[in-house]
Amino acid sequence: MHDMNLLIIGAAGMLGRRLGEQLANEGALGGKEIMRLALSDVVAPTVPTAWKGAASADIADLSAPGVAARLVAQRPDVIFHLAAVVSGEAEQDFDKGYRINLDGTRELFEAIRQVGDDYCPRVVFSSSIAVFGAPFPTEVADDFHTTPMTSYGTQKAMGELLLADYTRRGHFDGVGLRLPTVCIRPGKPNLAASGFFSNILREPIHGSTAVLPVKDTVRHWFASPRTAISYLLHAATIDGTRIGPRRTLSMPGLSATVAEQIDALRRVVGADAVKLIRQEPDPIIAGIVANWPEAFDAARAIELGFAAETSFDDIIQVYLDDDFEQANRSRIKEPA
Amino acid sequence: MHDMNLLIIGAAGMLGRRLGEQLANEGALGGKEIMRLALSDVVAPTVPTAWKGAASADIADLSAPGVAARLVAQRPDVIFHLAAVVSGEAEQDFDKGYRINLDGTRELFEAIRQVGDDYCPRVVFSSSIAVFGAPFPTEVADDFHTTPMTSYGTQKAMGELLLADYTRRGHFDGVGLRLPTVCIRPGKPNLAASGFFSNILREPIHGSTAVLPVKDTVRHWFASPRTAISYLLHAATIDGTRIGPRRTLSMPGLSATVAEQIDALRRVVGADAVKLIRQEPDPIIAGIVANWPEAFDAARAIELGFAAETSFDDIIQVYLDDDFEQANRSRIKEPA
Numbered sequence: 063m064h065d066m067n068l069l070i071i072g073a074a075g076m077l078g079r080r081l082g083e084q085l086a087n088e089g090a091l092g093g094k095e096i097m098r099l100a101l102s103d104v105v106a107p108t109v110p111t112a113w114k115g116a117a118s119a120d121i122a123d124l125s126a127p128g129v130a131a132r133l134v135a136q137r138p139d140v141i142f143h144l145a146a147v148v149s150g151e152a153e154q155d156f157d158k159g160y161r162i163n164l165d166g167t168r169e170l171f172e173a174i175r176q177v178g179d180d181y182c183p184r185v186v187f188s189s190s191i192a193v194f195g196a197p198f199p200t201e202v203a204d205d206f207h208t209t210p211m212t213s214y215g216t217q218k219a220m221g222e223l224l225l226a227d228y229t230r231r232g233h234f235d236g237v238g239l240r241l242p243t244v245c246i247r248p249g250k251p252n253l254a255a256s257g258f259f260s261n262i263l264r265e266p267i268h269g270s271t272a273v274l275p276v277k278d279t280v281r282h283w284f285a286s287p288r289t290a291i292s293y294l295l296h297a298a299t300i301d302g303t304r305i306g307p308r309r310t311l312s313m314p315g316l317s318a319t320v321a322e323q324i325d326a327l328r329r330v331v332g333a334d335a336v337k338l339i340r341q342e343p344d345p346i347i348a349g350i351v352a353n354w355p356e357a358f359d360a361a362r363a364i365e366l367g368f369a370a371e372t373s374f375d376d377i378i379q380v381y382l383d384d385d386f387e388q389a390n391r392s393r394i395k396e397p398a
Numbered sequence: 399m400h401d402m403n404l405l406i407i408g409a410a411g412m413l414g415r416r417l418g419e420q421l422a423n424e425g426a427l428g429g430k431e432i433m434r435l436a437l438s439d440v441v442a443p444t445v446p447t448a449w450k451g452a453a454s455a456d457i458a459d460l461s462a463p464g465v466a467a468r469l470v471a472q473r474p475d476v477i478f479h480l481a482a483v484v485s486g487e488a489e490q491d492f493d494k495g496y497r498i499n500l501d502g503t504r505e506l507f508e509a510i511r512q513v514g515d516d517y518c519p520r521v522v523f524s525s526s527i528a529v530f531g532a533p534f535p536t537e538v539a540d541d542f543h544t545t546p547m548t549s550y551g552t553q554k555a556m557g558e559l560l561l562a563d564y565t566r567r568g569h570f571d572g573v574g575l576r577l578p579t580v581c582i583r584p585g586k587p588n589l590a591a592s593g594f595f596s597n598i599l600r601e602p603i604h605g606s607t608a609v610l611p612v613k614d615t616v617r618h619w620f621a622s623p624r625t626a627i628s629y630l631l632h633a634a635t636i637d638g639t640r641i642g643p644r645r646t647l648s649m650p651g652l653s654a655t656v657a658e659q660i661d662a663l664r665r666v667v668g669a670d671a672v673k674l675i676r677q678e679p680d681p682i683i684a685g686i687v688a689n690w691p692e693a694f695d696a697a698r699a700i701e702l703g704f705a706a707e708t709s710f711d712d713i714i715q716v717y718l719d720d721d722f723e724q725a726n727r728s729r730i731k732e733p734a
Binding site: 156204209213216223226307308 | 563644
């Protein structure tokens, strides 16, 4: 049986780090032993402590000359392309967003093509629901058009198009995933407009207050970090011929209102936790969030075996199981 | 009143040439006098004989360094971006297709952005129904996703995304048009898979035989060259705020079967003309055409004032009015 060489680009990010750790723990992907784990990011990625095989941890900018060619020179069997400048930064810095998110992606795809010689890796590309723009139907269907309202969404939509064309031409076997908003995101509150969806759960869980800047009737689309990682792993091993020419899939998620999030917090953690949520309406954040989709009909992905949480209680429990202990330790070390 | 400076990129192509001629004849666009007509293409564009104002005819490759900056240095008020490597060539030559159709378009948009200083021209971008990929609904709606099945369609879809993002950020005021298949295309039969839709009308009109390689039940989406030009002109002057953030519009057309084309030929030209059509089934062409859309619900464009022919008789009559005489003269000079 052929062994697996894996490459994770964007390996120092929240998902990239978890993906590496899970692969290290499992030691295999799709029933094949992992021989080599190559990690790359613009900041130093950490080789998981559980990993005993060959590894490399590379600090590099994918859009810089020669980097992509160097990364694919070892002919990884699966390439997870998770590297991106996030939405806010891509909006603020036009050139950097296009350079990293568009040119970086194209450099990678082109480097794979240039290897030639029957090299045809699986490429798992993390796209985003930001490829869609308002106004939305109640449920965004698999054939709804991509009309992004941010530069980040534009760059991801262009990446999806390249992914499909390079795949169609046989240069690699690509699968794109539009991940739901990941919740509960671990770590400290950040300034992302979507941050409150996690803050209002995570902070009260740890006994801290959190700000809710929108009405509790706001509805959005969620999956836990654990589920997001399961999507990346499933995308790495799924039979590409089952996907057909439309290579990017809207992932299943849980559609929930803020009120439903809070009800779940009350049930799973308690009424005292809910009291730590402070309502402070922020019209700017409310305005941004009003242009986000509320739900998807992810029929194609469900048919292909991707599965999301079905209750917010489960999403909160995943945080308690996977993140609470470590987060609590680091909060004790570094009080806010 | 501010006068108009115009730039046509792709000015030597079938539509670019006609557009220039019509602008020269009218001398004005949107009620404003045209002062300057700048023409550019990879082969020498011809300044229309009717044109008396300032003109330039430029041979340049938009994707070459510095070309786009030079073209926009005169700050044209309206830029028609019609330049493209066509579908077949973009499929055969991967690098050339991406260089001209994607990089060239991006170079143009970026050059406009770099002018800065409140410069914000109208950019009319000719996209294509090739941004869509089978399977199709009976009528392709305005919110149907763009999943192209060719590199050409991929490049056009990426151009649409850039057009929307640069417009959203205020670098220019873009309008993209997905033109129907232009019919009756003047000139000699060519090897494009879509060529027969024009060949089976044009050749019999001139007393020559034509080959029909598909069944007469094949249905497709059409507009005359005259209507295509009217779309470009309307797009140049329409109020951009009425379009909203989704900047590319599927243009209205006439959905017709080959049998309906032939019936119209019989009515407008006569039964003898129809006898010149020879059925020679070609499974390769039939297979390509089977993946093409049959009809669009172009509600957005119709609402914005774009209007197509409503019968194939009209489409044939447009050829007789606009092209027959000149085509006949050149056929007499150069017998097949």
